Amino acid sequence: MKRVLITGGSRGIGAAIVRAFTEKGHRVAFLYHTNHAAATRVAAETGALPFSCDVSDPKALGAIWKDILFALGGAPEVLINNAGISDTRLSRDVDDATWRRLLDTNLSAAFYLSRMAQVPMIGEKWGRIVNVGSMWGKIGASMEVAYSTAKAGLRGLTMSLAKELGPSGITVNCVEPGVIDTDMNSCHDEATLAALAEETPLGRLGTPEDVAAAVLFLASSEAAFITGQCLGVDGGFAI
Numbered sequence: 001m002k003r004v005l006i007t008g009g010s011r012g013i014g015a016a017i018v019r020a021f022t023e024k025g026h027r028v029a030f031l032y033h034t035n036h037a038a039a040t041r042v043a044a045e046t047g048a049l050p051f052s053c054d055v056s057d058p059k060a061l062g063a064i065w066k067d068i069l070f071a072l073g074g075a076p077e078v079l080i081n082n083a084g085i086s087d088t089r090l091s092r093d094v095d096d097a098t099w100r101r102l103l104d105t106n107l108s109a110a111f112y113l114s115r116m117a118q119v120p121m122i123g124e125k126w127g128r129i130v131n132v133g134s135m136w137g138k139i140g141a142s143m144e145v146a147y148s149t150a151k152a153g154l155r156g157l158t159m160s161l162a163k164e165l166g167p168s169g170i171t172v173n174c175v176e177p178g179v180i181d182t183d184m185n186s187c188h189d190e191a192t193l194a195a196l197a198e199e200t201p202l203g204r205l206g207t208p209e210d211v212a213a214a215v216l217f218l219a220s221s222e223a224a225f226i227t228g229q230c231l232g233v234d235g236g237f238a239i
């Protein structure tokens with residue numbers, strides 16, 4: 001049984017990750033932003049402990065950290081940086097505030113939490129950090145410049161932390177989902193989703209459970225010799 005902290009656990013991929021870890025008997029706390037109803041549902045279903053906090057705000061994370069440790073009964077041994085937001089518009093229309101919000105939420109939050117979580121992990125000489133990137137961070141998405149840039153940054157964060165923290169027994173990896181059937185893609189109409197499924201070599205959209213299985217594996221003892229890797233969970237889309 002490990003103590004696990006998951007960001008963005010109230011919905012979509014994060015909720016599936018919460019389920020995957022609690023089903024294995026781990027003690028799980030998760031962060032979410034404002035959707036209290038969804039967070040309450042996931043907590044009731046899984047027994048995981050919900051905390052409302054804006055992950056893009058380092059002060060808010062610092063303020064809530066002690067409460068998380070108290071609830072978990074110790075520091076997280078596994079950190080899953082999953083919370084994220086997307087934004088679609090031409091690059092020339094991306095204003096400064098949107099650029100910063102996308103970078104802060106999708107990239108800086110993973111850095112802030114990794115910075116906090118690594119200290120007790122180093123003390124224990126064991127830890128797992130898994131970042132949830134995107135295939136768009138690998139191949140770039142038209143009209144998603146801030147999102148793609150943030151997700152590409154997660155690749156650098158993953159590799160750099162893997163080198164720095166490896167000697168302390170901590171692995172750091174990244175999963176890069178393709179098109180997954182969650183609220184994030186509810187902006188697309190059915191025809192667009194069908195076209196995206198057709199463009200995917202495996203011929204379907206991914207499920208949150210597809211991604212959760214990969215995250216669970218990278219956090220497991222079976223993945224002890226894997227670090228600094230970005231694993232595509234995209235049905236072959238980004239080949």
Ligand code: NDP
Binds near residue numbers: 036
């Ligand atoms: P959803 O929109 O379904 O859920 C997003 C989650 O992140 C929610 O739990 C939300 O909380 C939380 N969140 C958003 N902003 C903040 C914030 N500032 N502070 C705290 N929590 C926040 O997204 P998905 O499940 O689809 O995506 C999860 C991750 O997977 C993201 O990083 C995304 O970029 C990545 N991804 C998704 C893909 C897809 O096709 N769906 C493809 C590739 C990558 P609340 O419920 O309170 O709003």
